[in-house]
Amino acid sequence: MRNWLLRAGAIAIAMAPLGVPATAAAHESLVLILHDNGRGGVTVDLAWTDGHPIPVTSTIAASLLATSADRTVGPTALRHLPGKPTAAYDTALPPGTWQVYVDVAMPGIGQCEVTVTVEAQPRQPTSTRCGAPLPAAARAPASTRPTGLLWGLGGIAAVGAVGVGVLLFGRRRTP
Numbered sequence: 001m002r003n004w005l006l007r008a009g010a011i012a013i014a015m016a017p018l019g020v021p022a023t024a025a026a027h028e029s030l031v032l033i034l035h036d037n038g039r040g041g042v043t044v045d046l047a048w049t050d051g052h053p054i055p056v057t058s059t060i061a062a063s064l065l066a067t068s069a070d071r072t073v074g075p076t077a078l079r080h081l082p083g084k085p086t087a088a089y090d091t092a093l094p095p096g097t098w099q100v101y102v103d104v105a106m107p108g109i110g111q112c113e114v115t116v117t118v119e120a121q122p123r124q125p126t127s128t129r130c131g132a133p134l135p136a137a138a139r140a141p142a143s144t145r146p147t148g149l150l151w152g153l154g155g156i157a158a159v160g161a162v163g164v165g166v167l168l169f170g171r172r173r174t175p
Helices: 002-019 147-169
Strands: 030-036 042-048 061-067 072-077 086-088 096-106 110-118 126-130
Touching: 030 096, 030 110, 042 061, 042 096, 042 110, 110 126
Parallel strands: none
Antiparallel strands: 030 042, 030 126, 042 086, 061 072, 061 096, 096 110
């Protein structure tokens, strides 16, 4: 009988993480805001389309590919700026008109395609938003309850109840 209790406990422990949703699964997708500093520098700010902030401690995996009439830069990894949900291209694009493609794979999926013009003389910085945020009416309200944790605890309790039932009612009676 003790074997059943150990099995029930092992199943409960194994099932507990299934009740906790992954961070990216809790959101729709990413909005990327590509900033061109007017001197060839490119940075990308990330935000969830549902309006929730991206924690600054999140891992960001993003790449940049830029093409002009006679050159190609990248694909190259963008560097995550510490303390910000921002990724940056480490060097400046040379003068010219560039078609810049940014792909983000973590913490969610996002893409941006922007034309960037780099002139010999610095110009005004520009920003371009890629990916539309959801309208407020379409957003799910932020829950203050830890629903994933509650499902995990409920699963543990259910498996524990089955284990107790087996212990109490599964005994063989000997005359």
